[in-house]
Amino acid sequence: MQVGGFQDIAVASSGGYNNPIYTETAFASATMRILFIHADYMEYEVREKTKDALPIPDELKHGKIDEALVCFITAEEKDEKDVGGTSRAAVKEIQDVAKTVKTTRVVVYPYAHLSPSLAKAAPAREMFGHIAEDLVEAGYEVMSSPFGYYKSFKISCKGHPLSELSREIEVTAEAKKEEVSEAVKAEEKLVSEWFILDPSGKLSPLSIKDGKVDGFDFKSHVNLGKFAIYEMAKSREVKEEPPHTKIMRELELVDYEPGSDPGNLRYYPKGRLIKSLLEEITTRTIIDYGGMEIESPIMYDFEHPALKSYLNRFPARQYVLETPNKKTFLRFAACFGQFLMAHDMTLSYRQMPMRLYELTRYSFRAEQRGELAGLRRLRSFTMPDCHAFCTDMGQAKSEMLVRFGVAMSLLGNIGFSVPADLELSIRVTKDFWENGKEHALEMARRWGKPLLLEMWDRQFFYYVMKYEINFVDASDKAAALTTDQIDTENAKRFDITYIDADGKRQFPYILHLSPAGAIERNIYALLEKAYMGMKAGKVPILPLWLSPTQVRLVPVSSDQLEYCKSLLSRFESVRADLDDTDDSLNKKIRKAEKEWVPYIAVVGRKEVESGKLNVRERTGKEQTEMTVEELQARILTETKGRPFKPLSLPKPISLRPGFRG
């Protein structure tokens, strides 16, 4: 079995029994093997010692039980790595099977013959002990046959289909339970107070009453109200499929990839183009701001002390993978690579704030299965991550304000109305608030409308303050697009220092900015925004600079086809294509509208004669006569300051394969 390959499932036939299924997973998770037989009775007799035998009392040398689930269990070498996890997983499997065959009696039978790579005696004995104890605790009557002896046994297998079922079961997932980070656990104990902070500095405490947020009048701030409920209330009722997932597939942008892990998507040419443009504008914006773009590995040593300790302060679950020589985890952000790099840097206070930037393609988070949602929540995503290393809290705060401005302007350039389309949240420790509320008040002023403030009773994470710029979608769910944090811990953890004016080594404060959230979330938010506009009676559209096709040339008949082809080459830095099919004019218009093409240029006999285009605008539907150059100038004006990339598909649309029907 290769790392990263598909699961191999070999089915061996086994006489009249159900087929045993052998499975192996890619990584070195525990794979204890169990053969289940639901028996009318089972009886064993100890014969001889093996080298691993410990003395046992006489009463254990013989055993008999009626109507029981007999579990022949082999502990394998791999299981030694996680004795507790493997045992728990095995118990769970046994309970599942016992429930299925409706029995409360279980035989735990150490059975070495199911694996060529046995565990050593001590850990194996321990695992069998745990399994038997846990089963007793769960209320089962358990007969354990002794470990380390040759035994004879008699068994009478029941006849009916489900119960006589014998299988070998893979026992893997549960073993990972202990690797949930401390921060994930800490969050359960987190105590928060909530407020609305308005630009004038007024603080209104919020509370929850009957599922509604009380303490502020949300009449003229409807989305802020939805956002507050989303953050504070624990129950939400939504039924429909998120609109953006439907649209992302209909427009042939992005799709699910069942052949990968959930939350890892595939991008068709149009989707890749959009994502690529968003990546470009983000990277360009951060470089303009002063970010130094670097690149770092995507996997890291699980046992590296600083990394491991950081993992436990970050509320996320990791993809863990086994390399030929170590256990590694996939990065969930660019922090690891940048901090390890910063650790080795020589840094003077004169060079600060110092900004490192990387666009992570990808960051990985092993989100729980039910947490995944289209482009909103993924297991692998592209995150721009820019850390600023600051001399002190004062510099950290003022640098954060600079970055806040950068983020607002970036979101505006992408195509959001800022702040109208978005909601700001600020989260602080009580201590930070009491000593530095002026910082939050300044952000409130710059934001210009009320925001949600969360106050923690103490510091649970590596940061004392963070803000998020959130998008509230068509289902009233919220997702953070931008976030920045003041990190007070990681400089020490990674031993990152700078030399101050007195020549002394000091630890910097570190800001963690994701300036436009995950790139995927921008696409999600743009699609949801288009959908909400549609529900309000507007025509859905993408920002012009992101529209895969900006101009579609539509000849009225095939007589104008050659002429249209010659027009194509006159468009520069504009994505123009051509409907060269022999569909009717109506049909060609309809196709272009369904693709959300912003400008449809119809060319018939009249246009060939006049040398102009008859341009149909998506928004408004009015038809305007203009030349190629006029249309091009208009598009260039409307997309000014944004990156351009050429169309990622053949210009004659008849040459395009259908990516999904």
Added chain:
RNA sequence: GCCGCAGUGGCUUAGUGGUAGAGCGGCGCCUUGGUAAGGCGCAGGUCGAGGGUUCAAUUCCCUUCUGCGGCUCCA
């Protein structure tokens, strides 16, 4: 991860314990059309996968994969 719902040709779907129809799309022919579906014809499905029950399963049962909703959680 847990609980619930869903999965039928490339897409959207109808339907049934006796191996399936439609529209779109595709292909072919006709049509040369002035701003959201021109006409005719053809091909295409082991009904997500594996197993079980049954004389017979797409339909019933179990398992599994993928998606959605809820819990939980986030960029």
